[in-house]
Amino acid sequence: MNHRIGFLATAVTALVMVxxxxxxxxxxxxxxxxxxxxxxxxxxxxxxxxACSAVPADGEGSFTGMADDPVATAASNNPVLSTLVTAVKxxxxxxxxNSAKDVTVFxxxxxxxxxxxxxxxxxxxxxxxxxxxxxxxHVVAGKKAxxxxxxxxxxxxxxxxxxxxxxxxxxxxxxxxxxxxxxPTANATVYIIDKVLMPS
Numbered sequence: 001m002n003h004r005i006g007f008l009a010t011a012v013t014a015l016v017m018v019x020x021x022x023x024x025x026x027x028x029x030x031x032x033x034x035x036x037x038x039x040x041x042x043x044x045x046x047x048x049x050x051a052c053s054a055v056p057a058d059g060e061g062s063f064t065g066m067a068d069d070p071v072a073t074a075a076s077n078n079p080v081l082s083t084l085v086t087a088v089k090x091x092x093x094x095x096x097x098n099s100a101k102d103v104t105v106f107x108x109x110x111x112x113x114x115x116x117x118x119x120x121x122x123x124x125x126x127x128x129x130x131x132x133x134x135x136x137x138h139v140v141a142g143k144k145a146x147x148x149x150x151x152x153x154x155x156x157x158x159x160x161x162x163x164x165x166x167x168x169x170x171x172x173x174x175x176x177x178x179x180x181x182x183x184p185t186a187n188a189t190v191y192i193i194d195k196v197l198m199p200s
Contacts, residue, residue, distance in 0.1 A: 045146075048169040051109065051179035051192055054080050063183060070098035071105055071188035080180075080192065083113040091131045097139070103188045104144040104154075106162070106173050108196045116196060133158055137199040143189040146171065146182055160199045173197065 047055075047063055055078060056062045066074035072094045075081040084107055088094055097105070113121060124131055136158040144154070149164035149171050156162060164173050171178040176195035183190040 045182065047180055047183045048146075049178060049180040049192070051080070051194075052183075055180065055183075066190075067184045067186065069186055071100070071103070071185040071190065072097040074185040074188075075105075075107060075190070080109055081107055083110045084108055087113070087125060087131060087135060090125055091128055091135055093132065093135055098187070100139070100187060102141070102143050103157075104140045104142060105188050105190050106138045106140075106176070106197060107190050107192050108138070108176070109179065109192055109194060112176070112193065112195050133199060134196070137162070137197055144191075145189070149173070149178075149191075156199075158199055162197060 052063075056065075059065055060069070060077035061079060065077060068074075069077065072085070072088055075088070076085045088097065097103075116124075124134065137156045137160055139157040140154040140162070141157075142148075146166075146169075150167055152164045153161050154164060162173050164171065166172055166178070169181070171181060171191070173191065173193055174195075174197050176193040176197060178191045179194050180192040183192065
């Protein structure tokens, strides 16, 4: 009896091996799990960029904390983005951004806003329609991975387009540099940039 069981096991093993080989090398290669692109989420490689070191290491404003909150809330907990948050509140866009499904936000740093002459910035902050137009120009549909920014014309929530290009850990959006990219929030991917984008 044991001999027969052993023989059957050997036969089954041989059959499996033959069946596997007969399907062809190319198909076998296709069946094997592939790293990164198809099986890994966009955020798998985590945030990158020189300004990422300015993000708090822990707490709600950290990368881990931001990942749990919708984008406007996440930004409000991050001191690097406090001026942007003030502008978003002024425009009444907090709920719009927090309820948006799968978006990418190009988020100017405090220094980016500081580079705008105070008189101009004050004028923009006081004009809700203009402010809304500028802020929605920083938002595009879909959670964009770095590879999606390699060479792309992206339509913004405002209706205009932004030009993204780059590779590795070096990307630009129009004339702004990404200084901390691929930051996940609950409903968005954030790319922190060093200039405020202005729609035409």
